[in-house]
Amino acid sequence: MSTHHTKSLPPIDPMDLVGIDEQFSAEEKAVRDSVRRLCHDRIDPYVADWFEQGRINDIRGLAKELGTLGVLGMHLEGYGCAGMSATEYGLACLELEATDSGIRSLVSVQGSLAMFAIWRWGTEEQKNEWLPSMAAGEAIGCFGLTEPDIGSDPGAMRTRARRDGDDWIVDGRKTWITNGTVADVAVVWAQTDEGIRGFVVPTGTPGFSAPEIKHKLSLRASVTSELVLDDVRLPASAAFPEAGGLKGPLSCLTEARYGIVWGAMGAARSSLSAALSYASERRQFGKSIAGFQLTQQKLADMNLEYIKGVLLALHLGRRKDAGTLRPDQVSLGKLNNVREALAICRTSRTILGANGISLEYPVIRHMNNLESVLTYEGTVEMHTLVVGQAMTGQAAYR
Known part of the structure; x- marks a missing residue:
């Protein structure tokens, strides 16, 4: 040949x-x-x-x-x-x-x-x-859905908006809100007599505050906040005209999850690249550890999962551009890519040995961050059940 x-x-x-x-x-x-x-x-x-x-x-x-x-x-x-x-x-x-x-x-x-x-x-x-x-980045926004006692079941939210004349009065708490403390505007979801509605809340409105959540060991290069709404009075013009029920917030989450399908592969690439570079330079027993079979097995397995994850992200991206992407397909992508990215970071850490826990290298930082990414925008359990429902036609979480 x-x-x-x-x-x-x-x-x-x-x-x-x-x-x-x-x-x-x-x-x-x-x-x-x-x-x-x-x-x-x-x-x-x-x-x-x-x-x-x-x-x-x-x-x-x-x-x-x-x-x-x-x-x-x-x-x-x-x-x-x-x-x-x-x-x-x-x-x-x-x-x-x-x-x-x-x-x-x-x-x-x-x-x-x-x-x-x-x-x-x-x-x-x-x-x-x-x-x-x-x-333009001149105004920063945040998105208030998750509450202290309400995560995977947003339909049970307790934040409430009631009419008062032409105005709305909003009361409630949101938590784990990225950008909250620095935001100029918050999109807040609340129960009303007409079902769940969305509101555009300027953060300078009286009764609104956003204390920052401290003591995190993940996503530390990120502002995470609680949103507190105590009798926040909003004009009628602050409410979204429709988006009754969970259709509104869930449509937004699908958008964000799609970005995570790609993003997680970035953390994986950074960690894999660091592991490959380190293995090539680190010498033990008279040669670089990249020349040992067990190290090569780790590198090959990580690269396989990285390649599959990027191909999956690209396929979902092409579907989204074609207007044929379904929310359950995004769930499948988020479930696979974050899980595999986390495994890649953990395996990369073992190649770096003790140096793997140092912030001189990106690996432990990505690993800690992905623990949050694994949970937010839908937990592993919820995305698993979404995929299960797509396969069987039966909703196991209701």
Whole structure:
């Protein structure tokens, strides 16, 4: 058999063994590369310190830089948004999370939760008031759904909005809210006599406060908050005109979960790359540990799962761009990719040995962050049951 054409192939890229890069258009690669450059220049040198300190230095300045780049609400059309494809948005999420899950969370909550909620469910007035400044990073948004006692069953939320003349009065608590303490606007979901409704709440409204949640050992380079609403009076114009029931908030969660399908593979890539580099340089018994069979088995298995995860993300991205992506398919992607990314980080940690727990390397940071990503936007259990229902037609969680 002739092998003459094989000899002209370029050398293999150890981080792209099957040539997935060829599946992306020039425009998609340009978006990816611009986000990677911003992360490399503006975030990578500092993010380990932010994680250690439990805060992002100058989060508003960072938000404006991300807005200038066009990644905030980048997959939305109009109102100052970039109108990019779902695949381009996915590649941006992958690059952001290769830097840190907390940075991807900042972008994800801004664009796929807060901005998407207003873009999809809001009035023209709400869209024009908030979306251009949020796309520019001049206003930061948060999304209030989860409550202290209500996680996977949002229909049981206790936050309540009641009518008072033409106004609404909102009372309740939300928790684990990314961006809450620094947000200018909160999208808050509440029970009403007409079912669950969404409200656009400027955070300066009397009765609204957002104390930051401290003592986290995950997503430390991210602002996480409680939202407290005590008799918050809002005008009628603050309510979304429709989005009755859970359809509204769940549509937003599907958007955010889609970004996670890609993002988790960024954390995986960063950890795998660190493990490969370390194994090549670390010498034991007279040779680099990359030359030992057990290390090569770990590297090969991790790369296999990484490749499959990126291919799955790309397939779901193409479906989303074609308008054929279903929420249960997003659940399948989120379930697989976060679980496998976490396993890749843990295995990478073993290759780095004791150095694996040091913030000099990104691995333990990604590993800790993914413990949160595994749970938020739907737990492993809930996504498992969504997939189970898609297969059997029976809902096991009702």
